[in-house]
Amino acid sequence: MADGATDPRTIYLKDYTPFPWVIDGVDLTFALAPRGTRVTSRIRFRPDPDAPPGPFFLHGEDLRLIEARIDGQPVTPTVTPEGLTCDVPTGPFTWEAVVENDPELNTRLEGLYLSKGMYCTQCEAEGFRRITYYPDRPDVMAVFTVRIESDLPVLLSNGNPEESGPGFATWHDPWPKPAYLFALVAGDLVALHDSFTTRSGRHVDLGLWVRPGDEGKCAWGMESLKASMRWDEEAYGREYDLDVFNIVAVDDFNMGAMENKGLNIFNSSAILASPDTATDADYERVERIVAHEYFHNWTGNRITCRDWFQLSLKEGLTVFRDQQFTGDMRGHGVKRIGDAVLLRGRQFREDNGPLAHPVRPESFVEINNFYTVTIYEKGAEVIGMLKRLVGDDGYRRALDLYFDRHDGQAATVEDWLKVFEDATGRDLAQFKLWYSQAGTPRVKVEESWEDGRYRLDMTQTIPPTPGQPDKQPMVIPVALGLLNPNGDEVLPTTVLELTGGQQSFTFDNLSARPVPSILRGFSAPVILERDAPEGEAAFLLAHDTDQFNRWEAAQTLARRAIRARLDGQAIDASWVPSLAAALRDDALAPADRAALLGLPSEEETAQALWDDKRIPDPTAIHHAHEAVRDHLAQGLRDLLPQLHDGGRMPGPYSPDAKSVGRRSLGNAALRLLSRTDDGVRAAAQFAEAADMTQSVAALGALLAVGRGEEQLRAFHDRWAQDRLVLDKWFSLQVGLARPEAAVALAQRLTQHPDFDWKNPNRFRAVLGALASNPAGFHDASGAGYRLLADWLIRLDGANPLSAARMSTAFDSWRRLDVDRQALIQSELGRIQAAPGLSRDLSEMVGRMIG
Ligand code: ARG
Ligand code: ZN
Secondary structure, three states, X not given: OOOHHHOOOOEEHHHOOOOOEEEEEEEEEEEOOOOOEEEEEEEEEEEOOOOOOOOOEEEOOOOEEEEEEEOOEEOOOEEEOOEEEOOOOOOOEEEEEEEEEOHHHOOOOOEEEEEOOEEEEEOOOOOHHHOOOEOOOOOOOEEEEEEEEOOOOEEEEOOEEEEEEOOEEEEEEEEXXXXXXXXXXXXOOEEEEEEEEOOOOOEEEEEEEXXXXXXXXXXHHHHHHHXXXXXXXXXXXXXXXXOEEEEXXXXXXXXXXXXXXXXXXXXXXXXXXXXXXXXXXXXXXXXXXXXXXXXXXXXXXXEEEOOHHHHHHHHHHXXXXXXXXXXXXXXXXXHHHHHHHHHHHHHHHHHOOOOOOOOOOOEEOOHHHHOOHHHHHHHHHHHHHHHHHHHHHHHHHHHHHHHHHHOOOEEOHHHHHHHHHHHHOOOOOOOOHHHHOOOOOEEEEEEEEEOOEEXXXXXXXXXXXXXXXXXXXXXXXXXXXXXXXOOOEEEEEEEEEEOOOEEEEEEOOOOOXXXXXXXXXXXXXXXXXXXXXXXXXXXHHHHOOOHHHHHXXXXXXXXXXXXXXXXOOOOOOOHHHHHHHHHXXXXXXXXXXXXXXXXXXXXXXXXXXXXXXXXXXXXXXXHHHHHHHHHHHHHOOOOHXXXXXXXXXXXXXXXXXXXXXXXXXXHHHHHHHOOOOOOHHHHHHHHHOOOHHHHHHHHHHHHHOOOOHHHHHHHXXXXXXXXXHHHHHHHHHHHOOOHHHHHHHHHHHOOOOOOOOOOHHHHHHHHHHHHOOHHHHOOOOOHHHHHHHHHHHHHHHHOHHHHHHHHHHHOOHHHOOHHHHHHHHHHHHHHHOOOOOOHHHHHHHHHHHO
């Protein structure tokens, strides 16, 4: 981070030292109570012969220490707000402590807390220290036995169930794990039960636990779990390793979900789904997150991280694995496009602003602030590049070696790269820069053609980022194909390795000057800079065999149209006809055609302008995007009705890839159609909709053209009792509000009786939706900034983790005009001066102010 050096609380990777003891076993007893939950711990410590000796320090925060003993004798540790130290014997000893904590008062949703009468935990990254005193660091792994005492009917923890009776249950987890994977759930819950037999014959009882009333929303989560378990066996040879696997849905949760060993805990929005309450996108998200958490069982749990700087070791890899899974389930082409959109919209923004940090950061103040798109998504991209460079077989050998060599360990990025070097013989010294250098590389490509020889000259530059003024060239795999002027492919996809700052690649024996298809499949997370000749994009849209680059060509054309509008120029007349031709092509799957209809986001346009040394004006960008949509709607007028009709399907809802593809094309068409038909089709679809996908698409299409008041009211009345659907009601209207109305609407909705600001999903549904409506949020009055700052200050008092995450809405401030910059700067200053500001939010604001 930029000014880590100035914050005394900064923790550095270079300061890593191992914990001086090994733990031979942990016994925990919980006597649950809303206030004064009693946690009795019994931990057997033994000096680690391989670690240098050091002081006995246990983390602990917001705990009341009732008593402590060593080998049965009372001791009096020195207690600070961060933990305790104590004199201990030189040999092995048993530590026992009784502490109390108050789940009912825990609004941070870290550690042990209560959500609607249900006890649950969130320990990653450093929540366990809010439960009891413990060496709360990922490199300390131990076998846990847990006894829960409570009158609540369902008592769950990690591992396998042992004994249970009225008022208690015990669980034993045979796999050594770090404390961040600990979990406990107690409540009045009901379950959907199922089972799975692993390929070596282990019978596993599966349970998906929800509050009564949600039973009807469990089936898809369970299907997704079984599909994930099968897939990990087939694709990675990884089997499940306990007799039970439980998933629990919780309404109050800071993130999507958590991979606690044998007891995954999910934000209810990431696990519950039924046709009438969840959209296709929700179904896909549930499938993806279930897979992600399940895959962590090997990449994260069996092999964990030595320290939190290595976070991407588990998160980047697990995201990469869930991407492969979703690709297998739903098509690799659309999946890749979706991932690229996310990366460009969010990760590139992060990587090019004040919060930029490497995939492996070197310092942090609050680790929760590093659960970022860079750690997750760029981390996954880095693994994708590695796989491209060593090939599928090399990747498989390296992964087998990784699981073999590091099972049961807390590993590092060095360990990870070493298995690739050992398995493939490749030197990865330069490749490792992807882990240490922040910033999105720019690859400039120029071409020449002479005497049958085609040459590509590539230059890479990596812009400076906070704390990293100078960069070295990286290894960039550039997947390339060449097409003949008649559209035939003359060079099938070939991976060029760009390793120098400047490098040329030549291709001989070509009969005609080829058309290049560069960075196929988005083969590296870079920005391609190229002045493509007139007509090339339309040519690639028609002929490229690479699905990603065909979509990219459509994006290029759309970007040009947006630029033309912004600059008051005419939109290229060939754009709409070339797009229409692709949309009519029945050889293209509906999902692929739907993707072709998507415009780059306003955020992407802002980034591109900034890259061109122009100051992006969010309002002007919004109007340009709107004008381009109108242009498209007019130009595709004859085609859109039939595309929309194709999305109507008889019979019951099914979330299979084919049906989803048809609906997404139909609804993309509807969105445009509503610009020219006074919302007639959308209103009809809303009235007839038999499932949430069709209903939300229709409502969104109406709201996007300033209609839908009546439908919005009906939607609220119909779904007033369903909190997940109500979140959609909040976020849709704010996200799609006209720029001049968005802030006032968001403000009004924060006064709505259903606005429960302590619930992270609901807070995000209003304030997060405002931040995702750039023209609304960046209203020149500064009212959006003020509203968000007010709410962040308030939320920070209850839930610093969520407040800090949401503060990233301000991270693009330096690329705005001076007036907006001044407005944001004063809001950031106001936040910084708020009394009692958390470490989480103060780190974020400090980094953004820079
Ligand atoms: N490991 C979880 C996942 O990616 C995320 C947990 C994040 N927790 C946090 N406190 N930041 O699946
Ligand atoms: Zn994860």
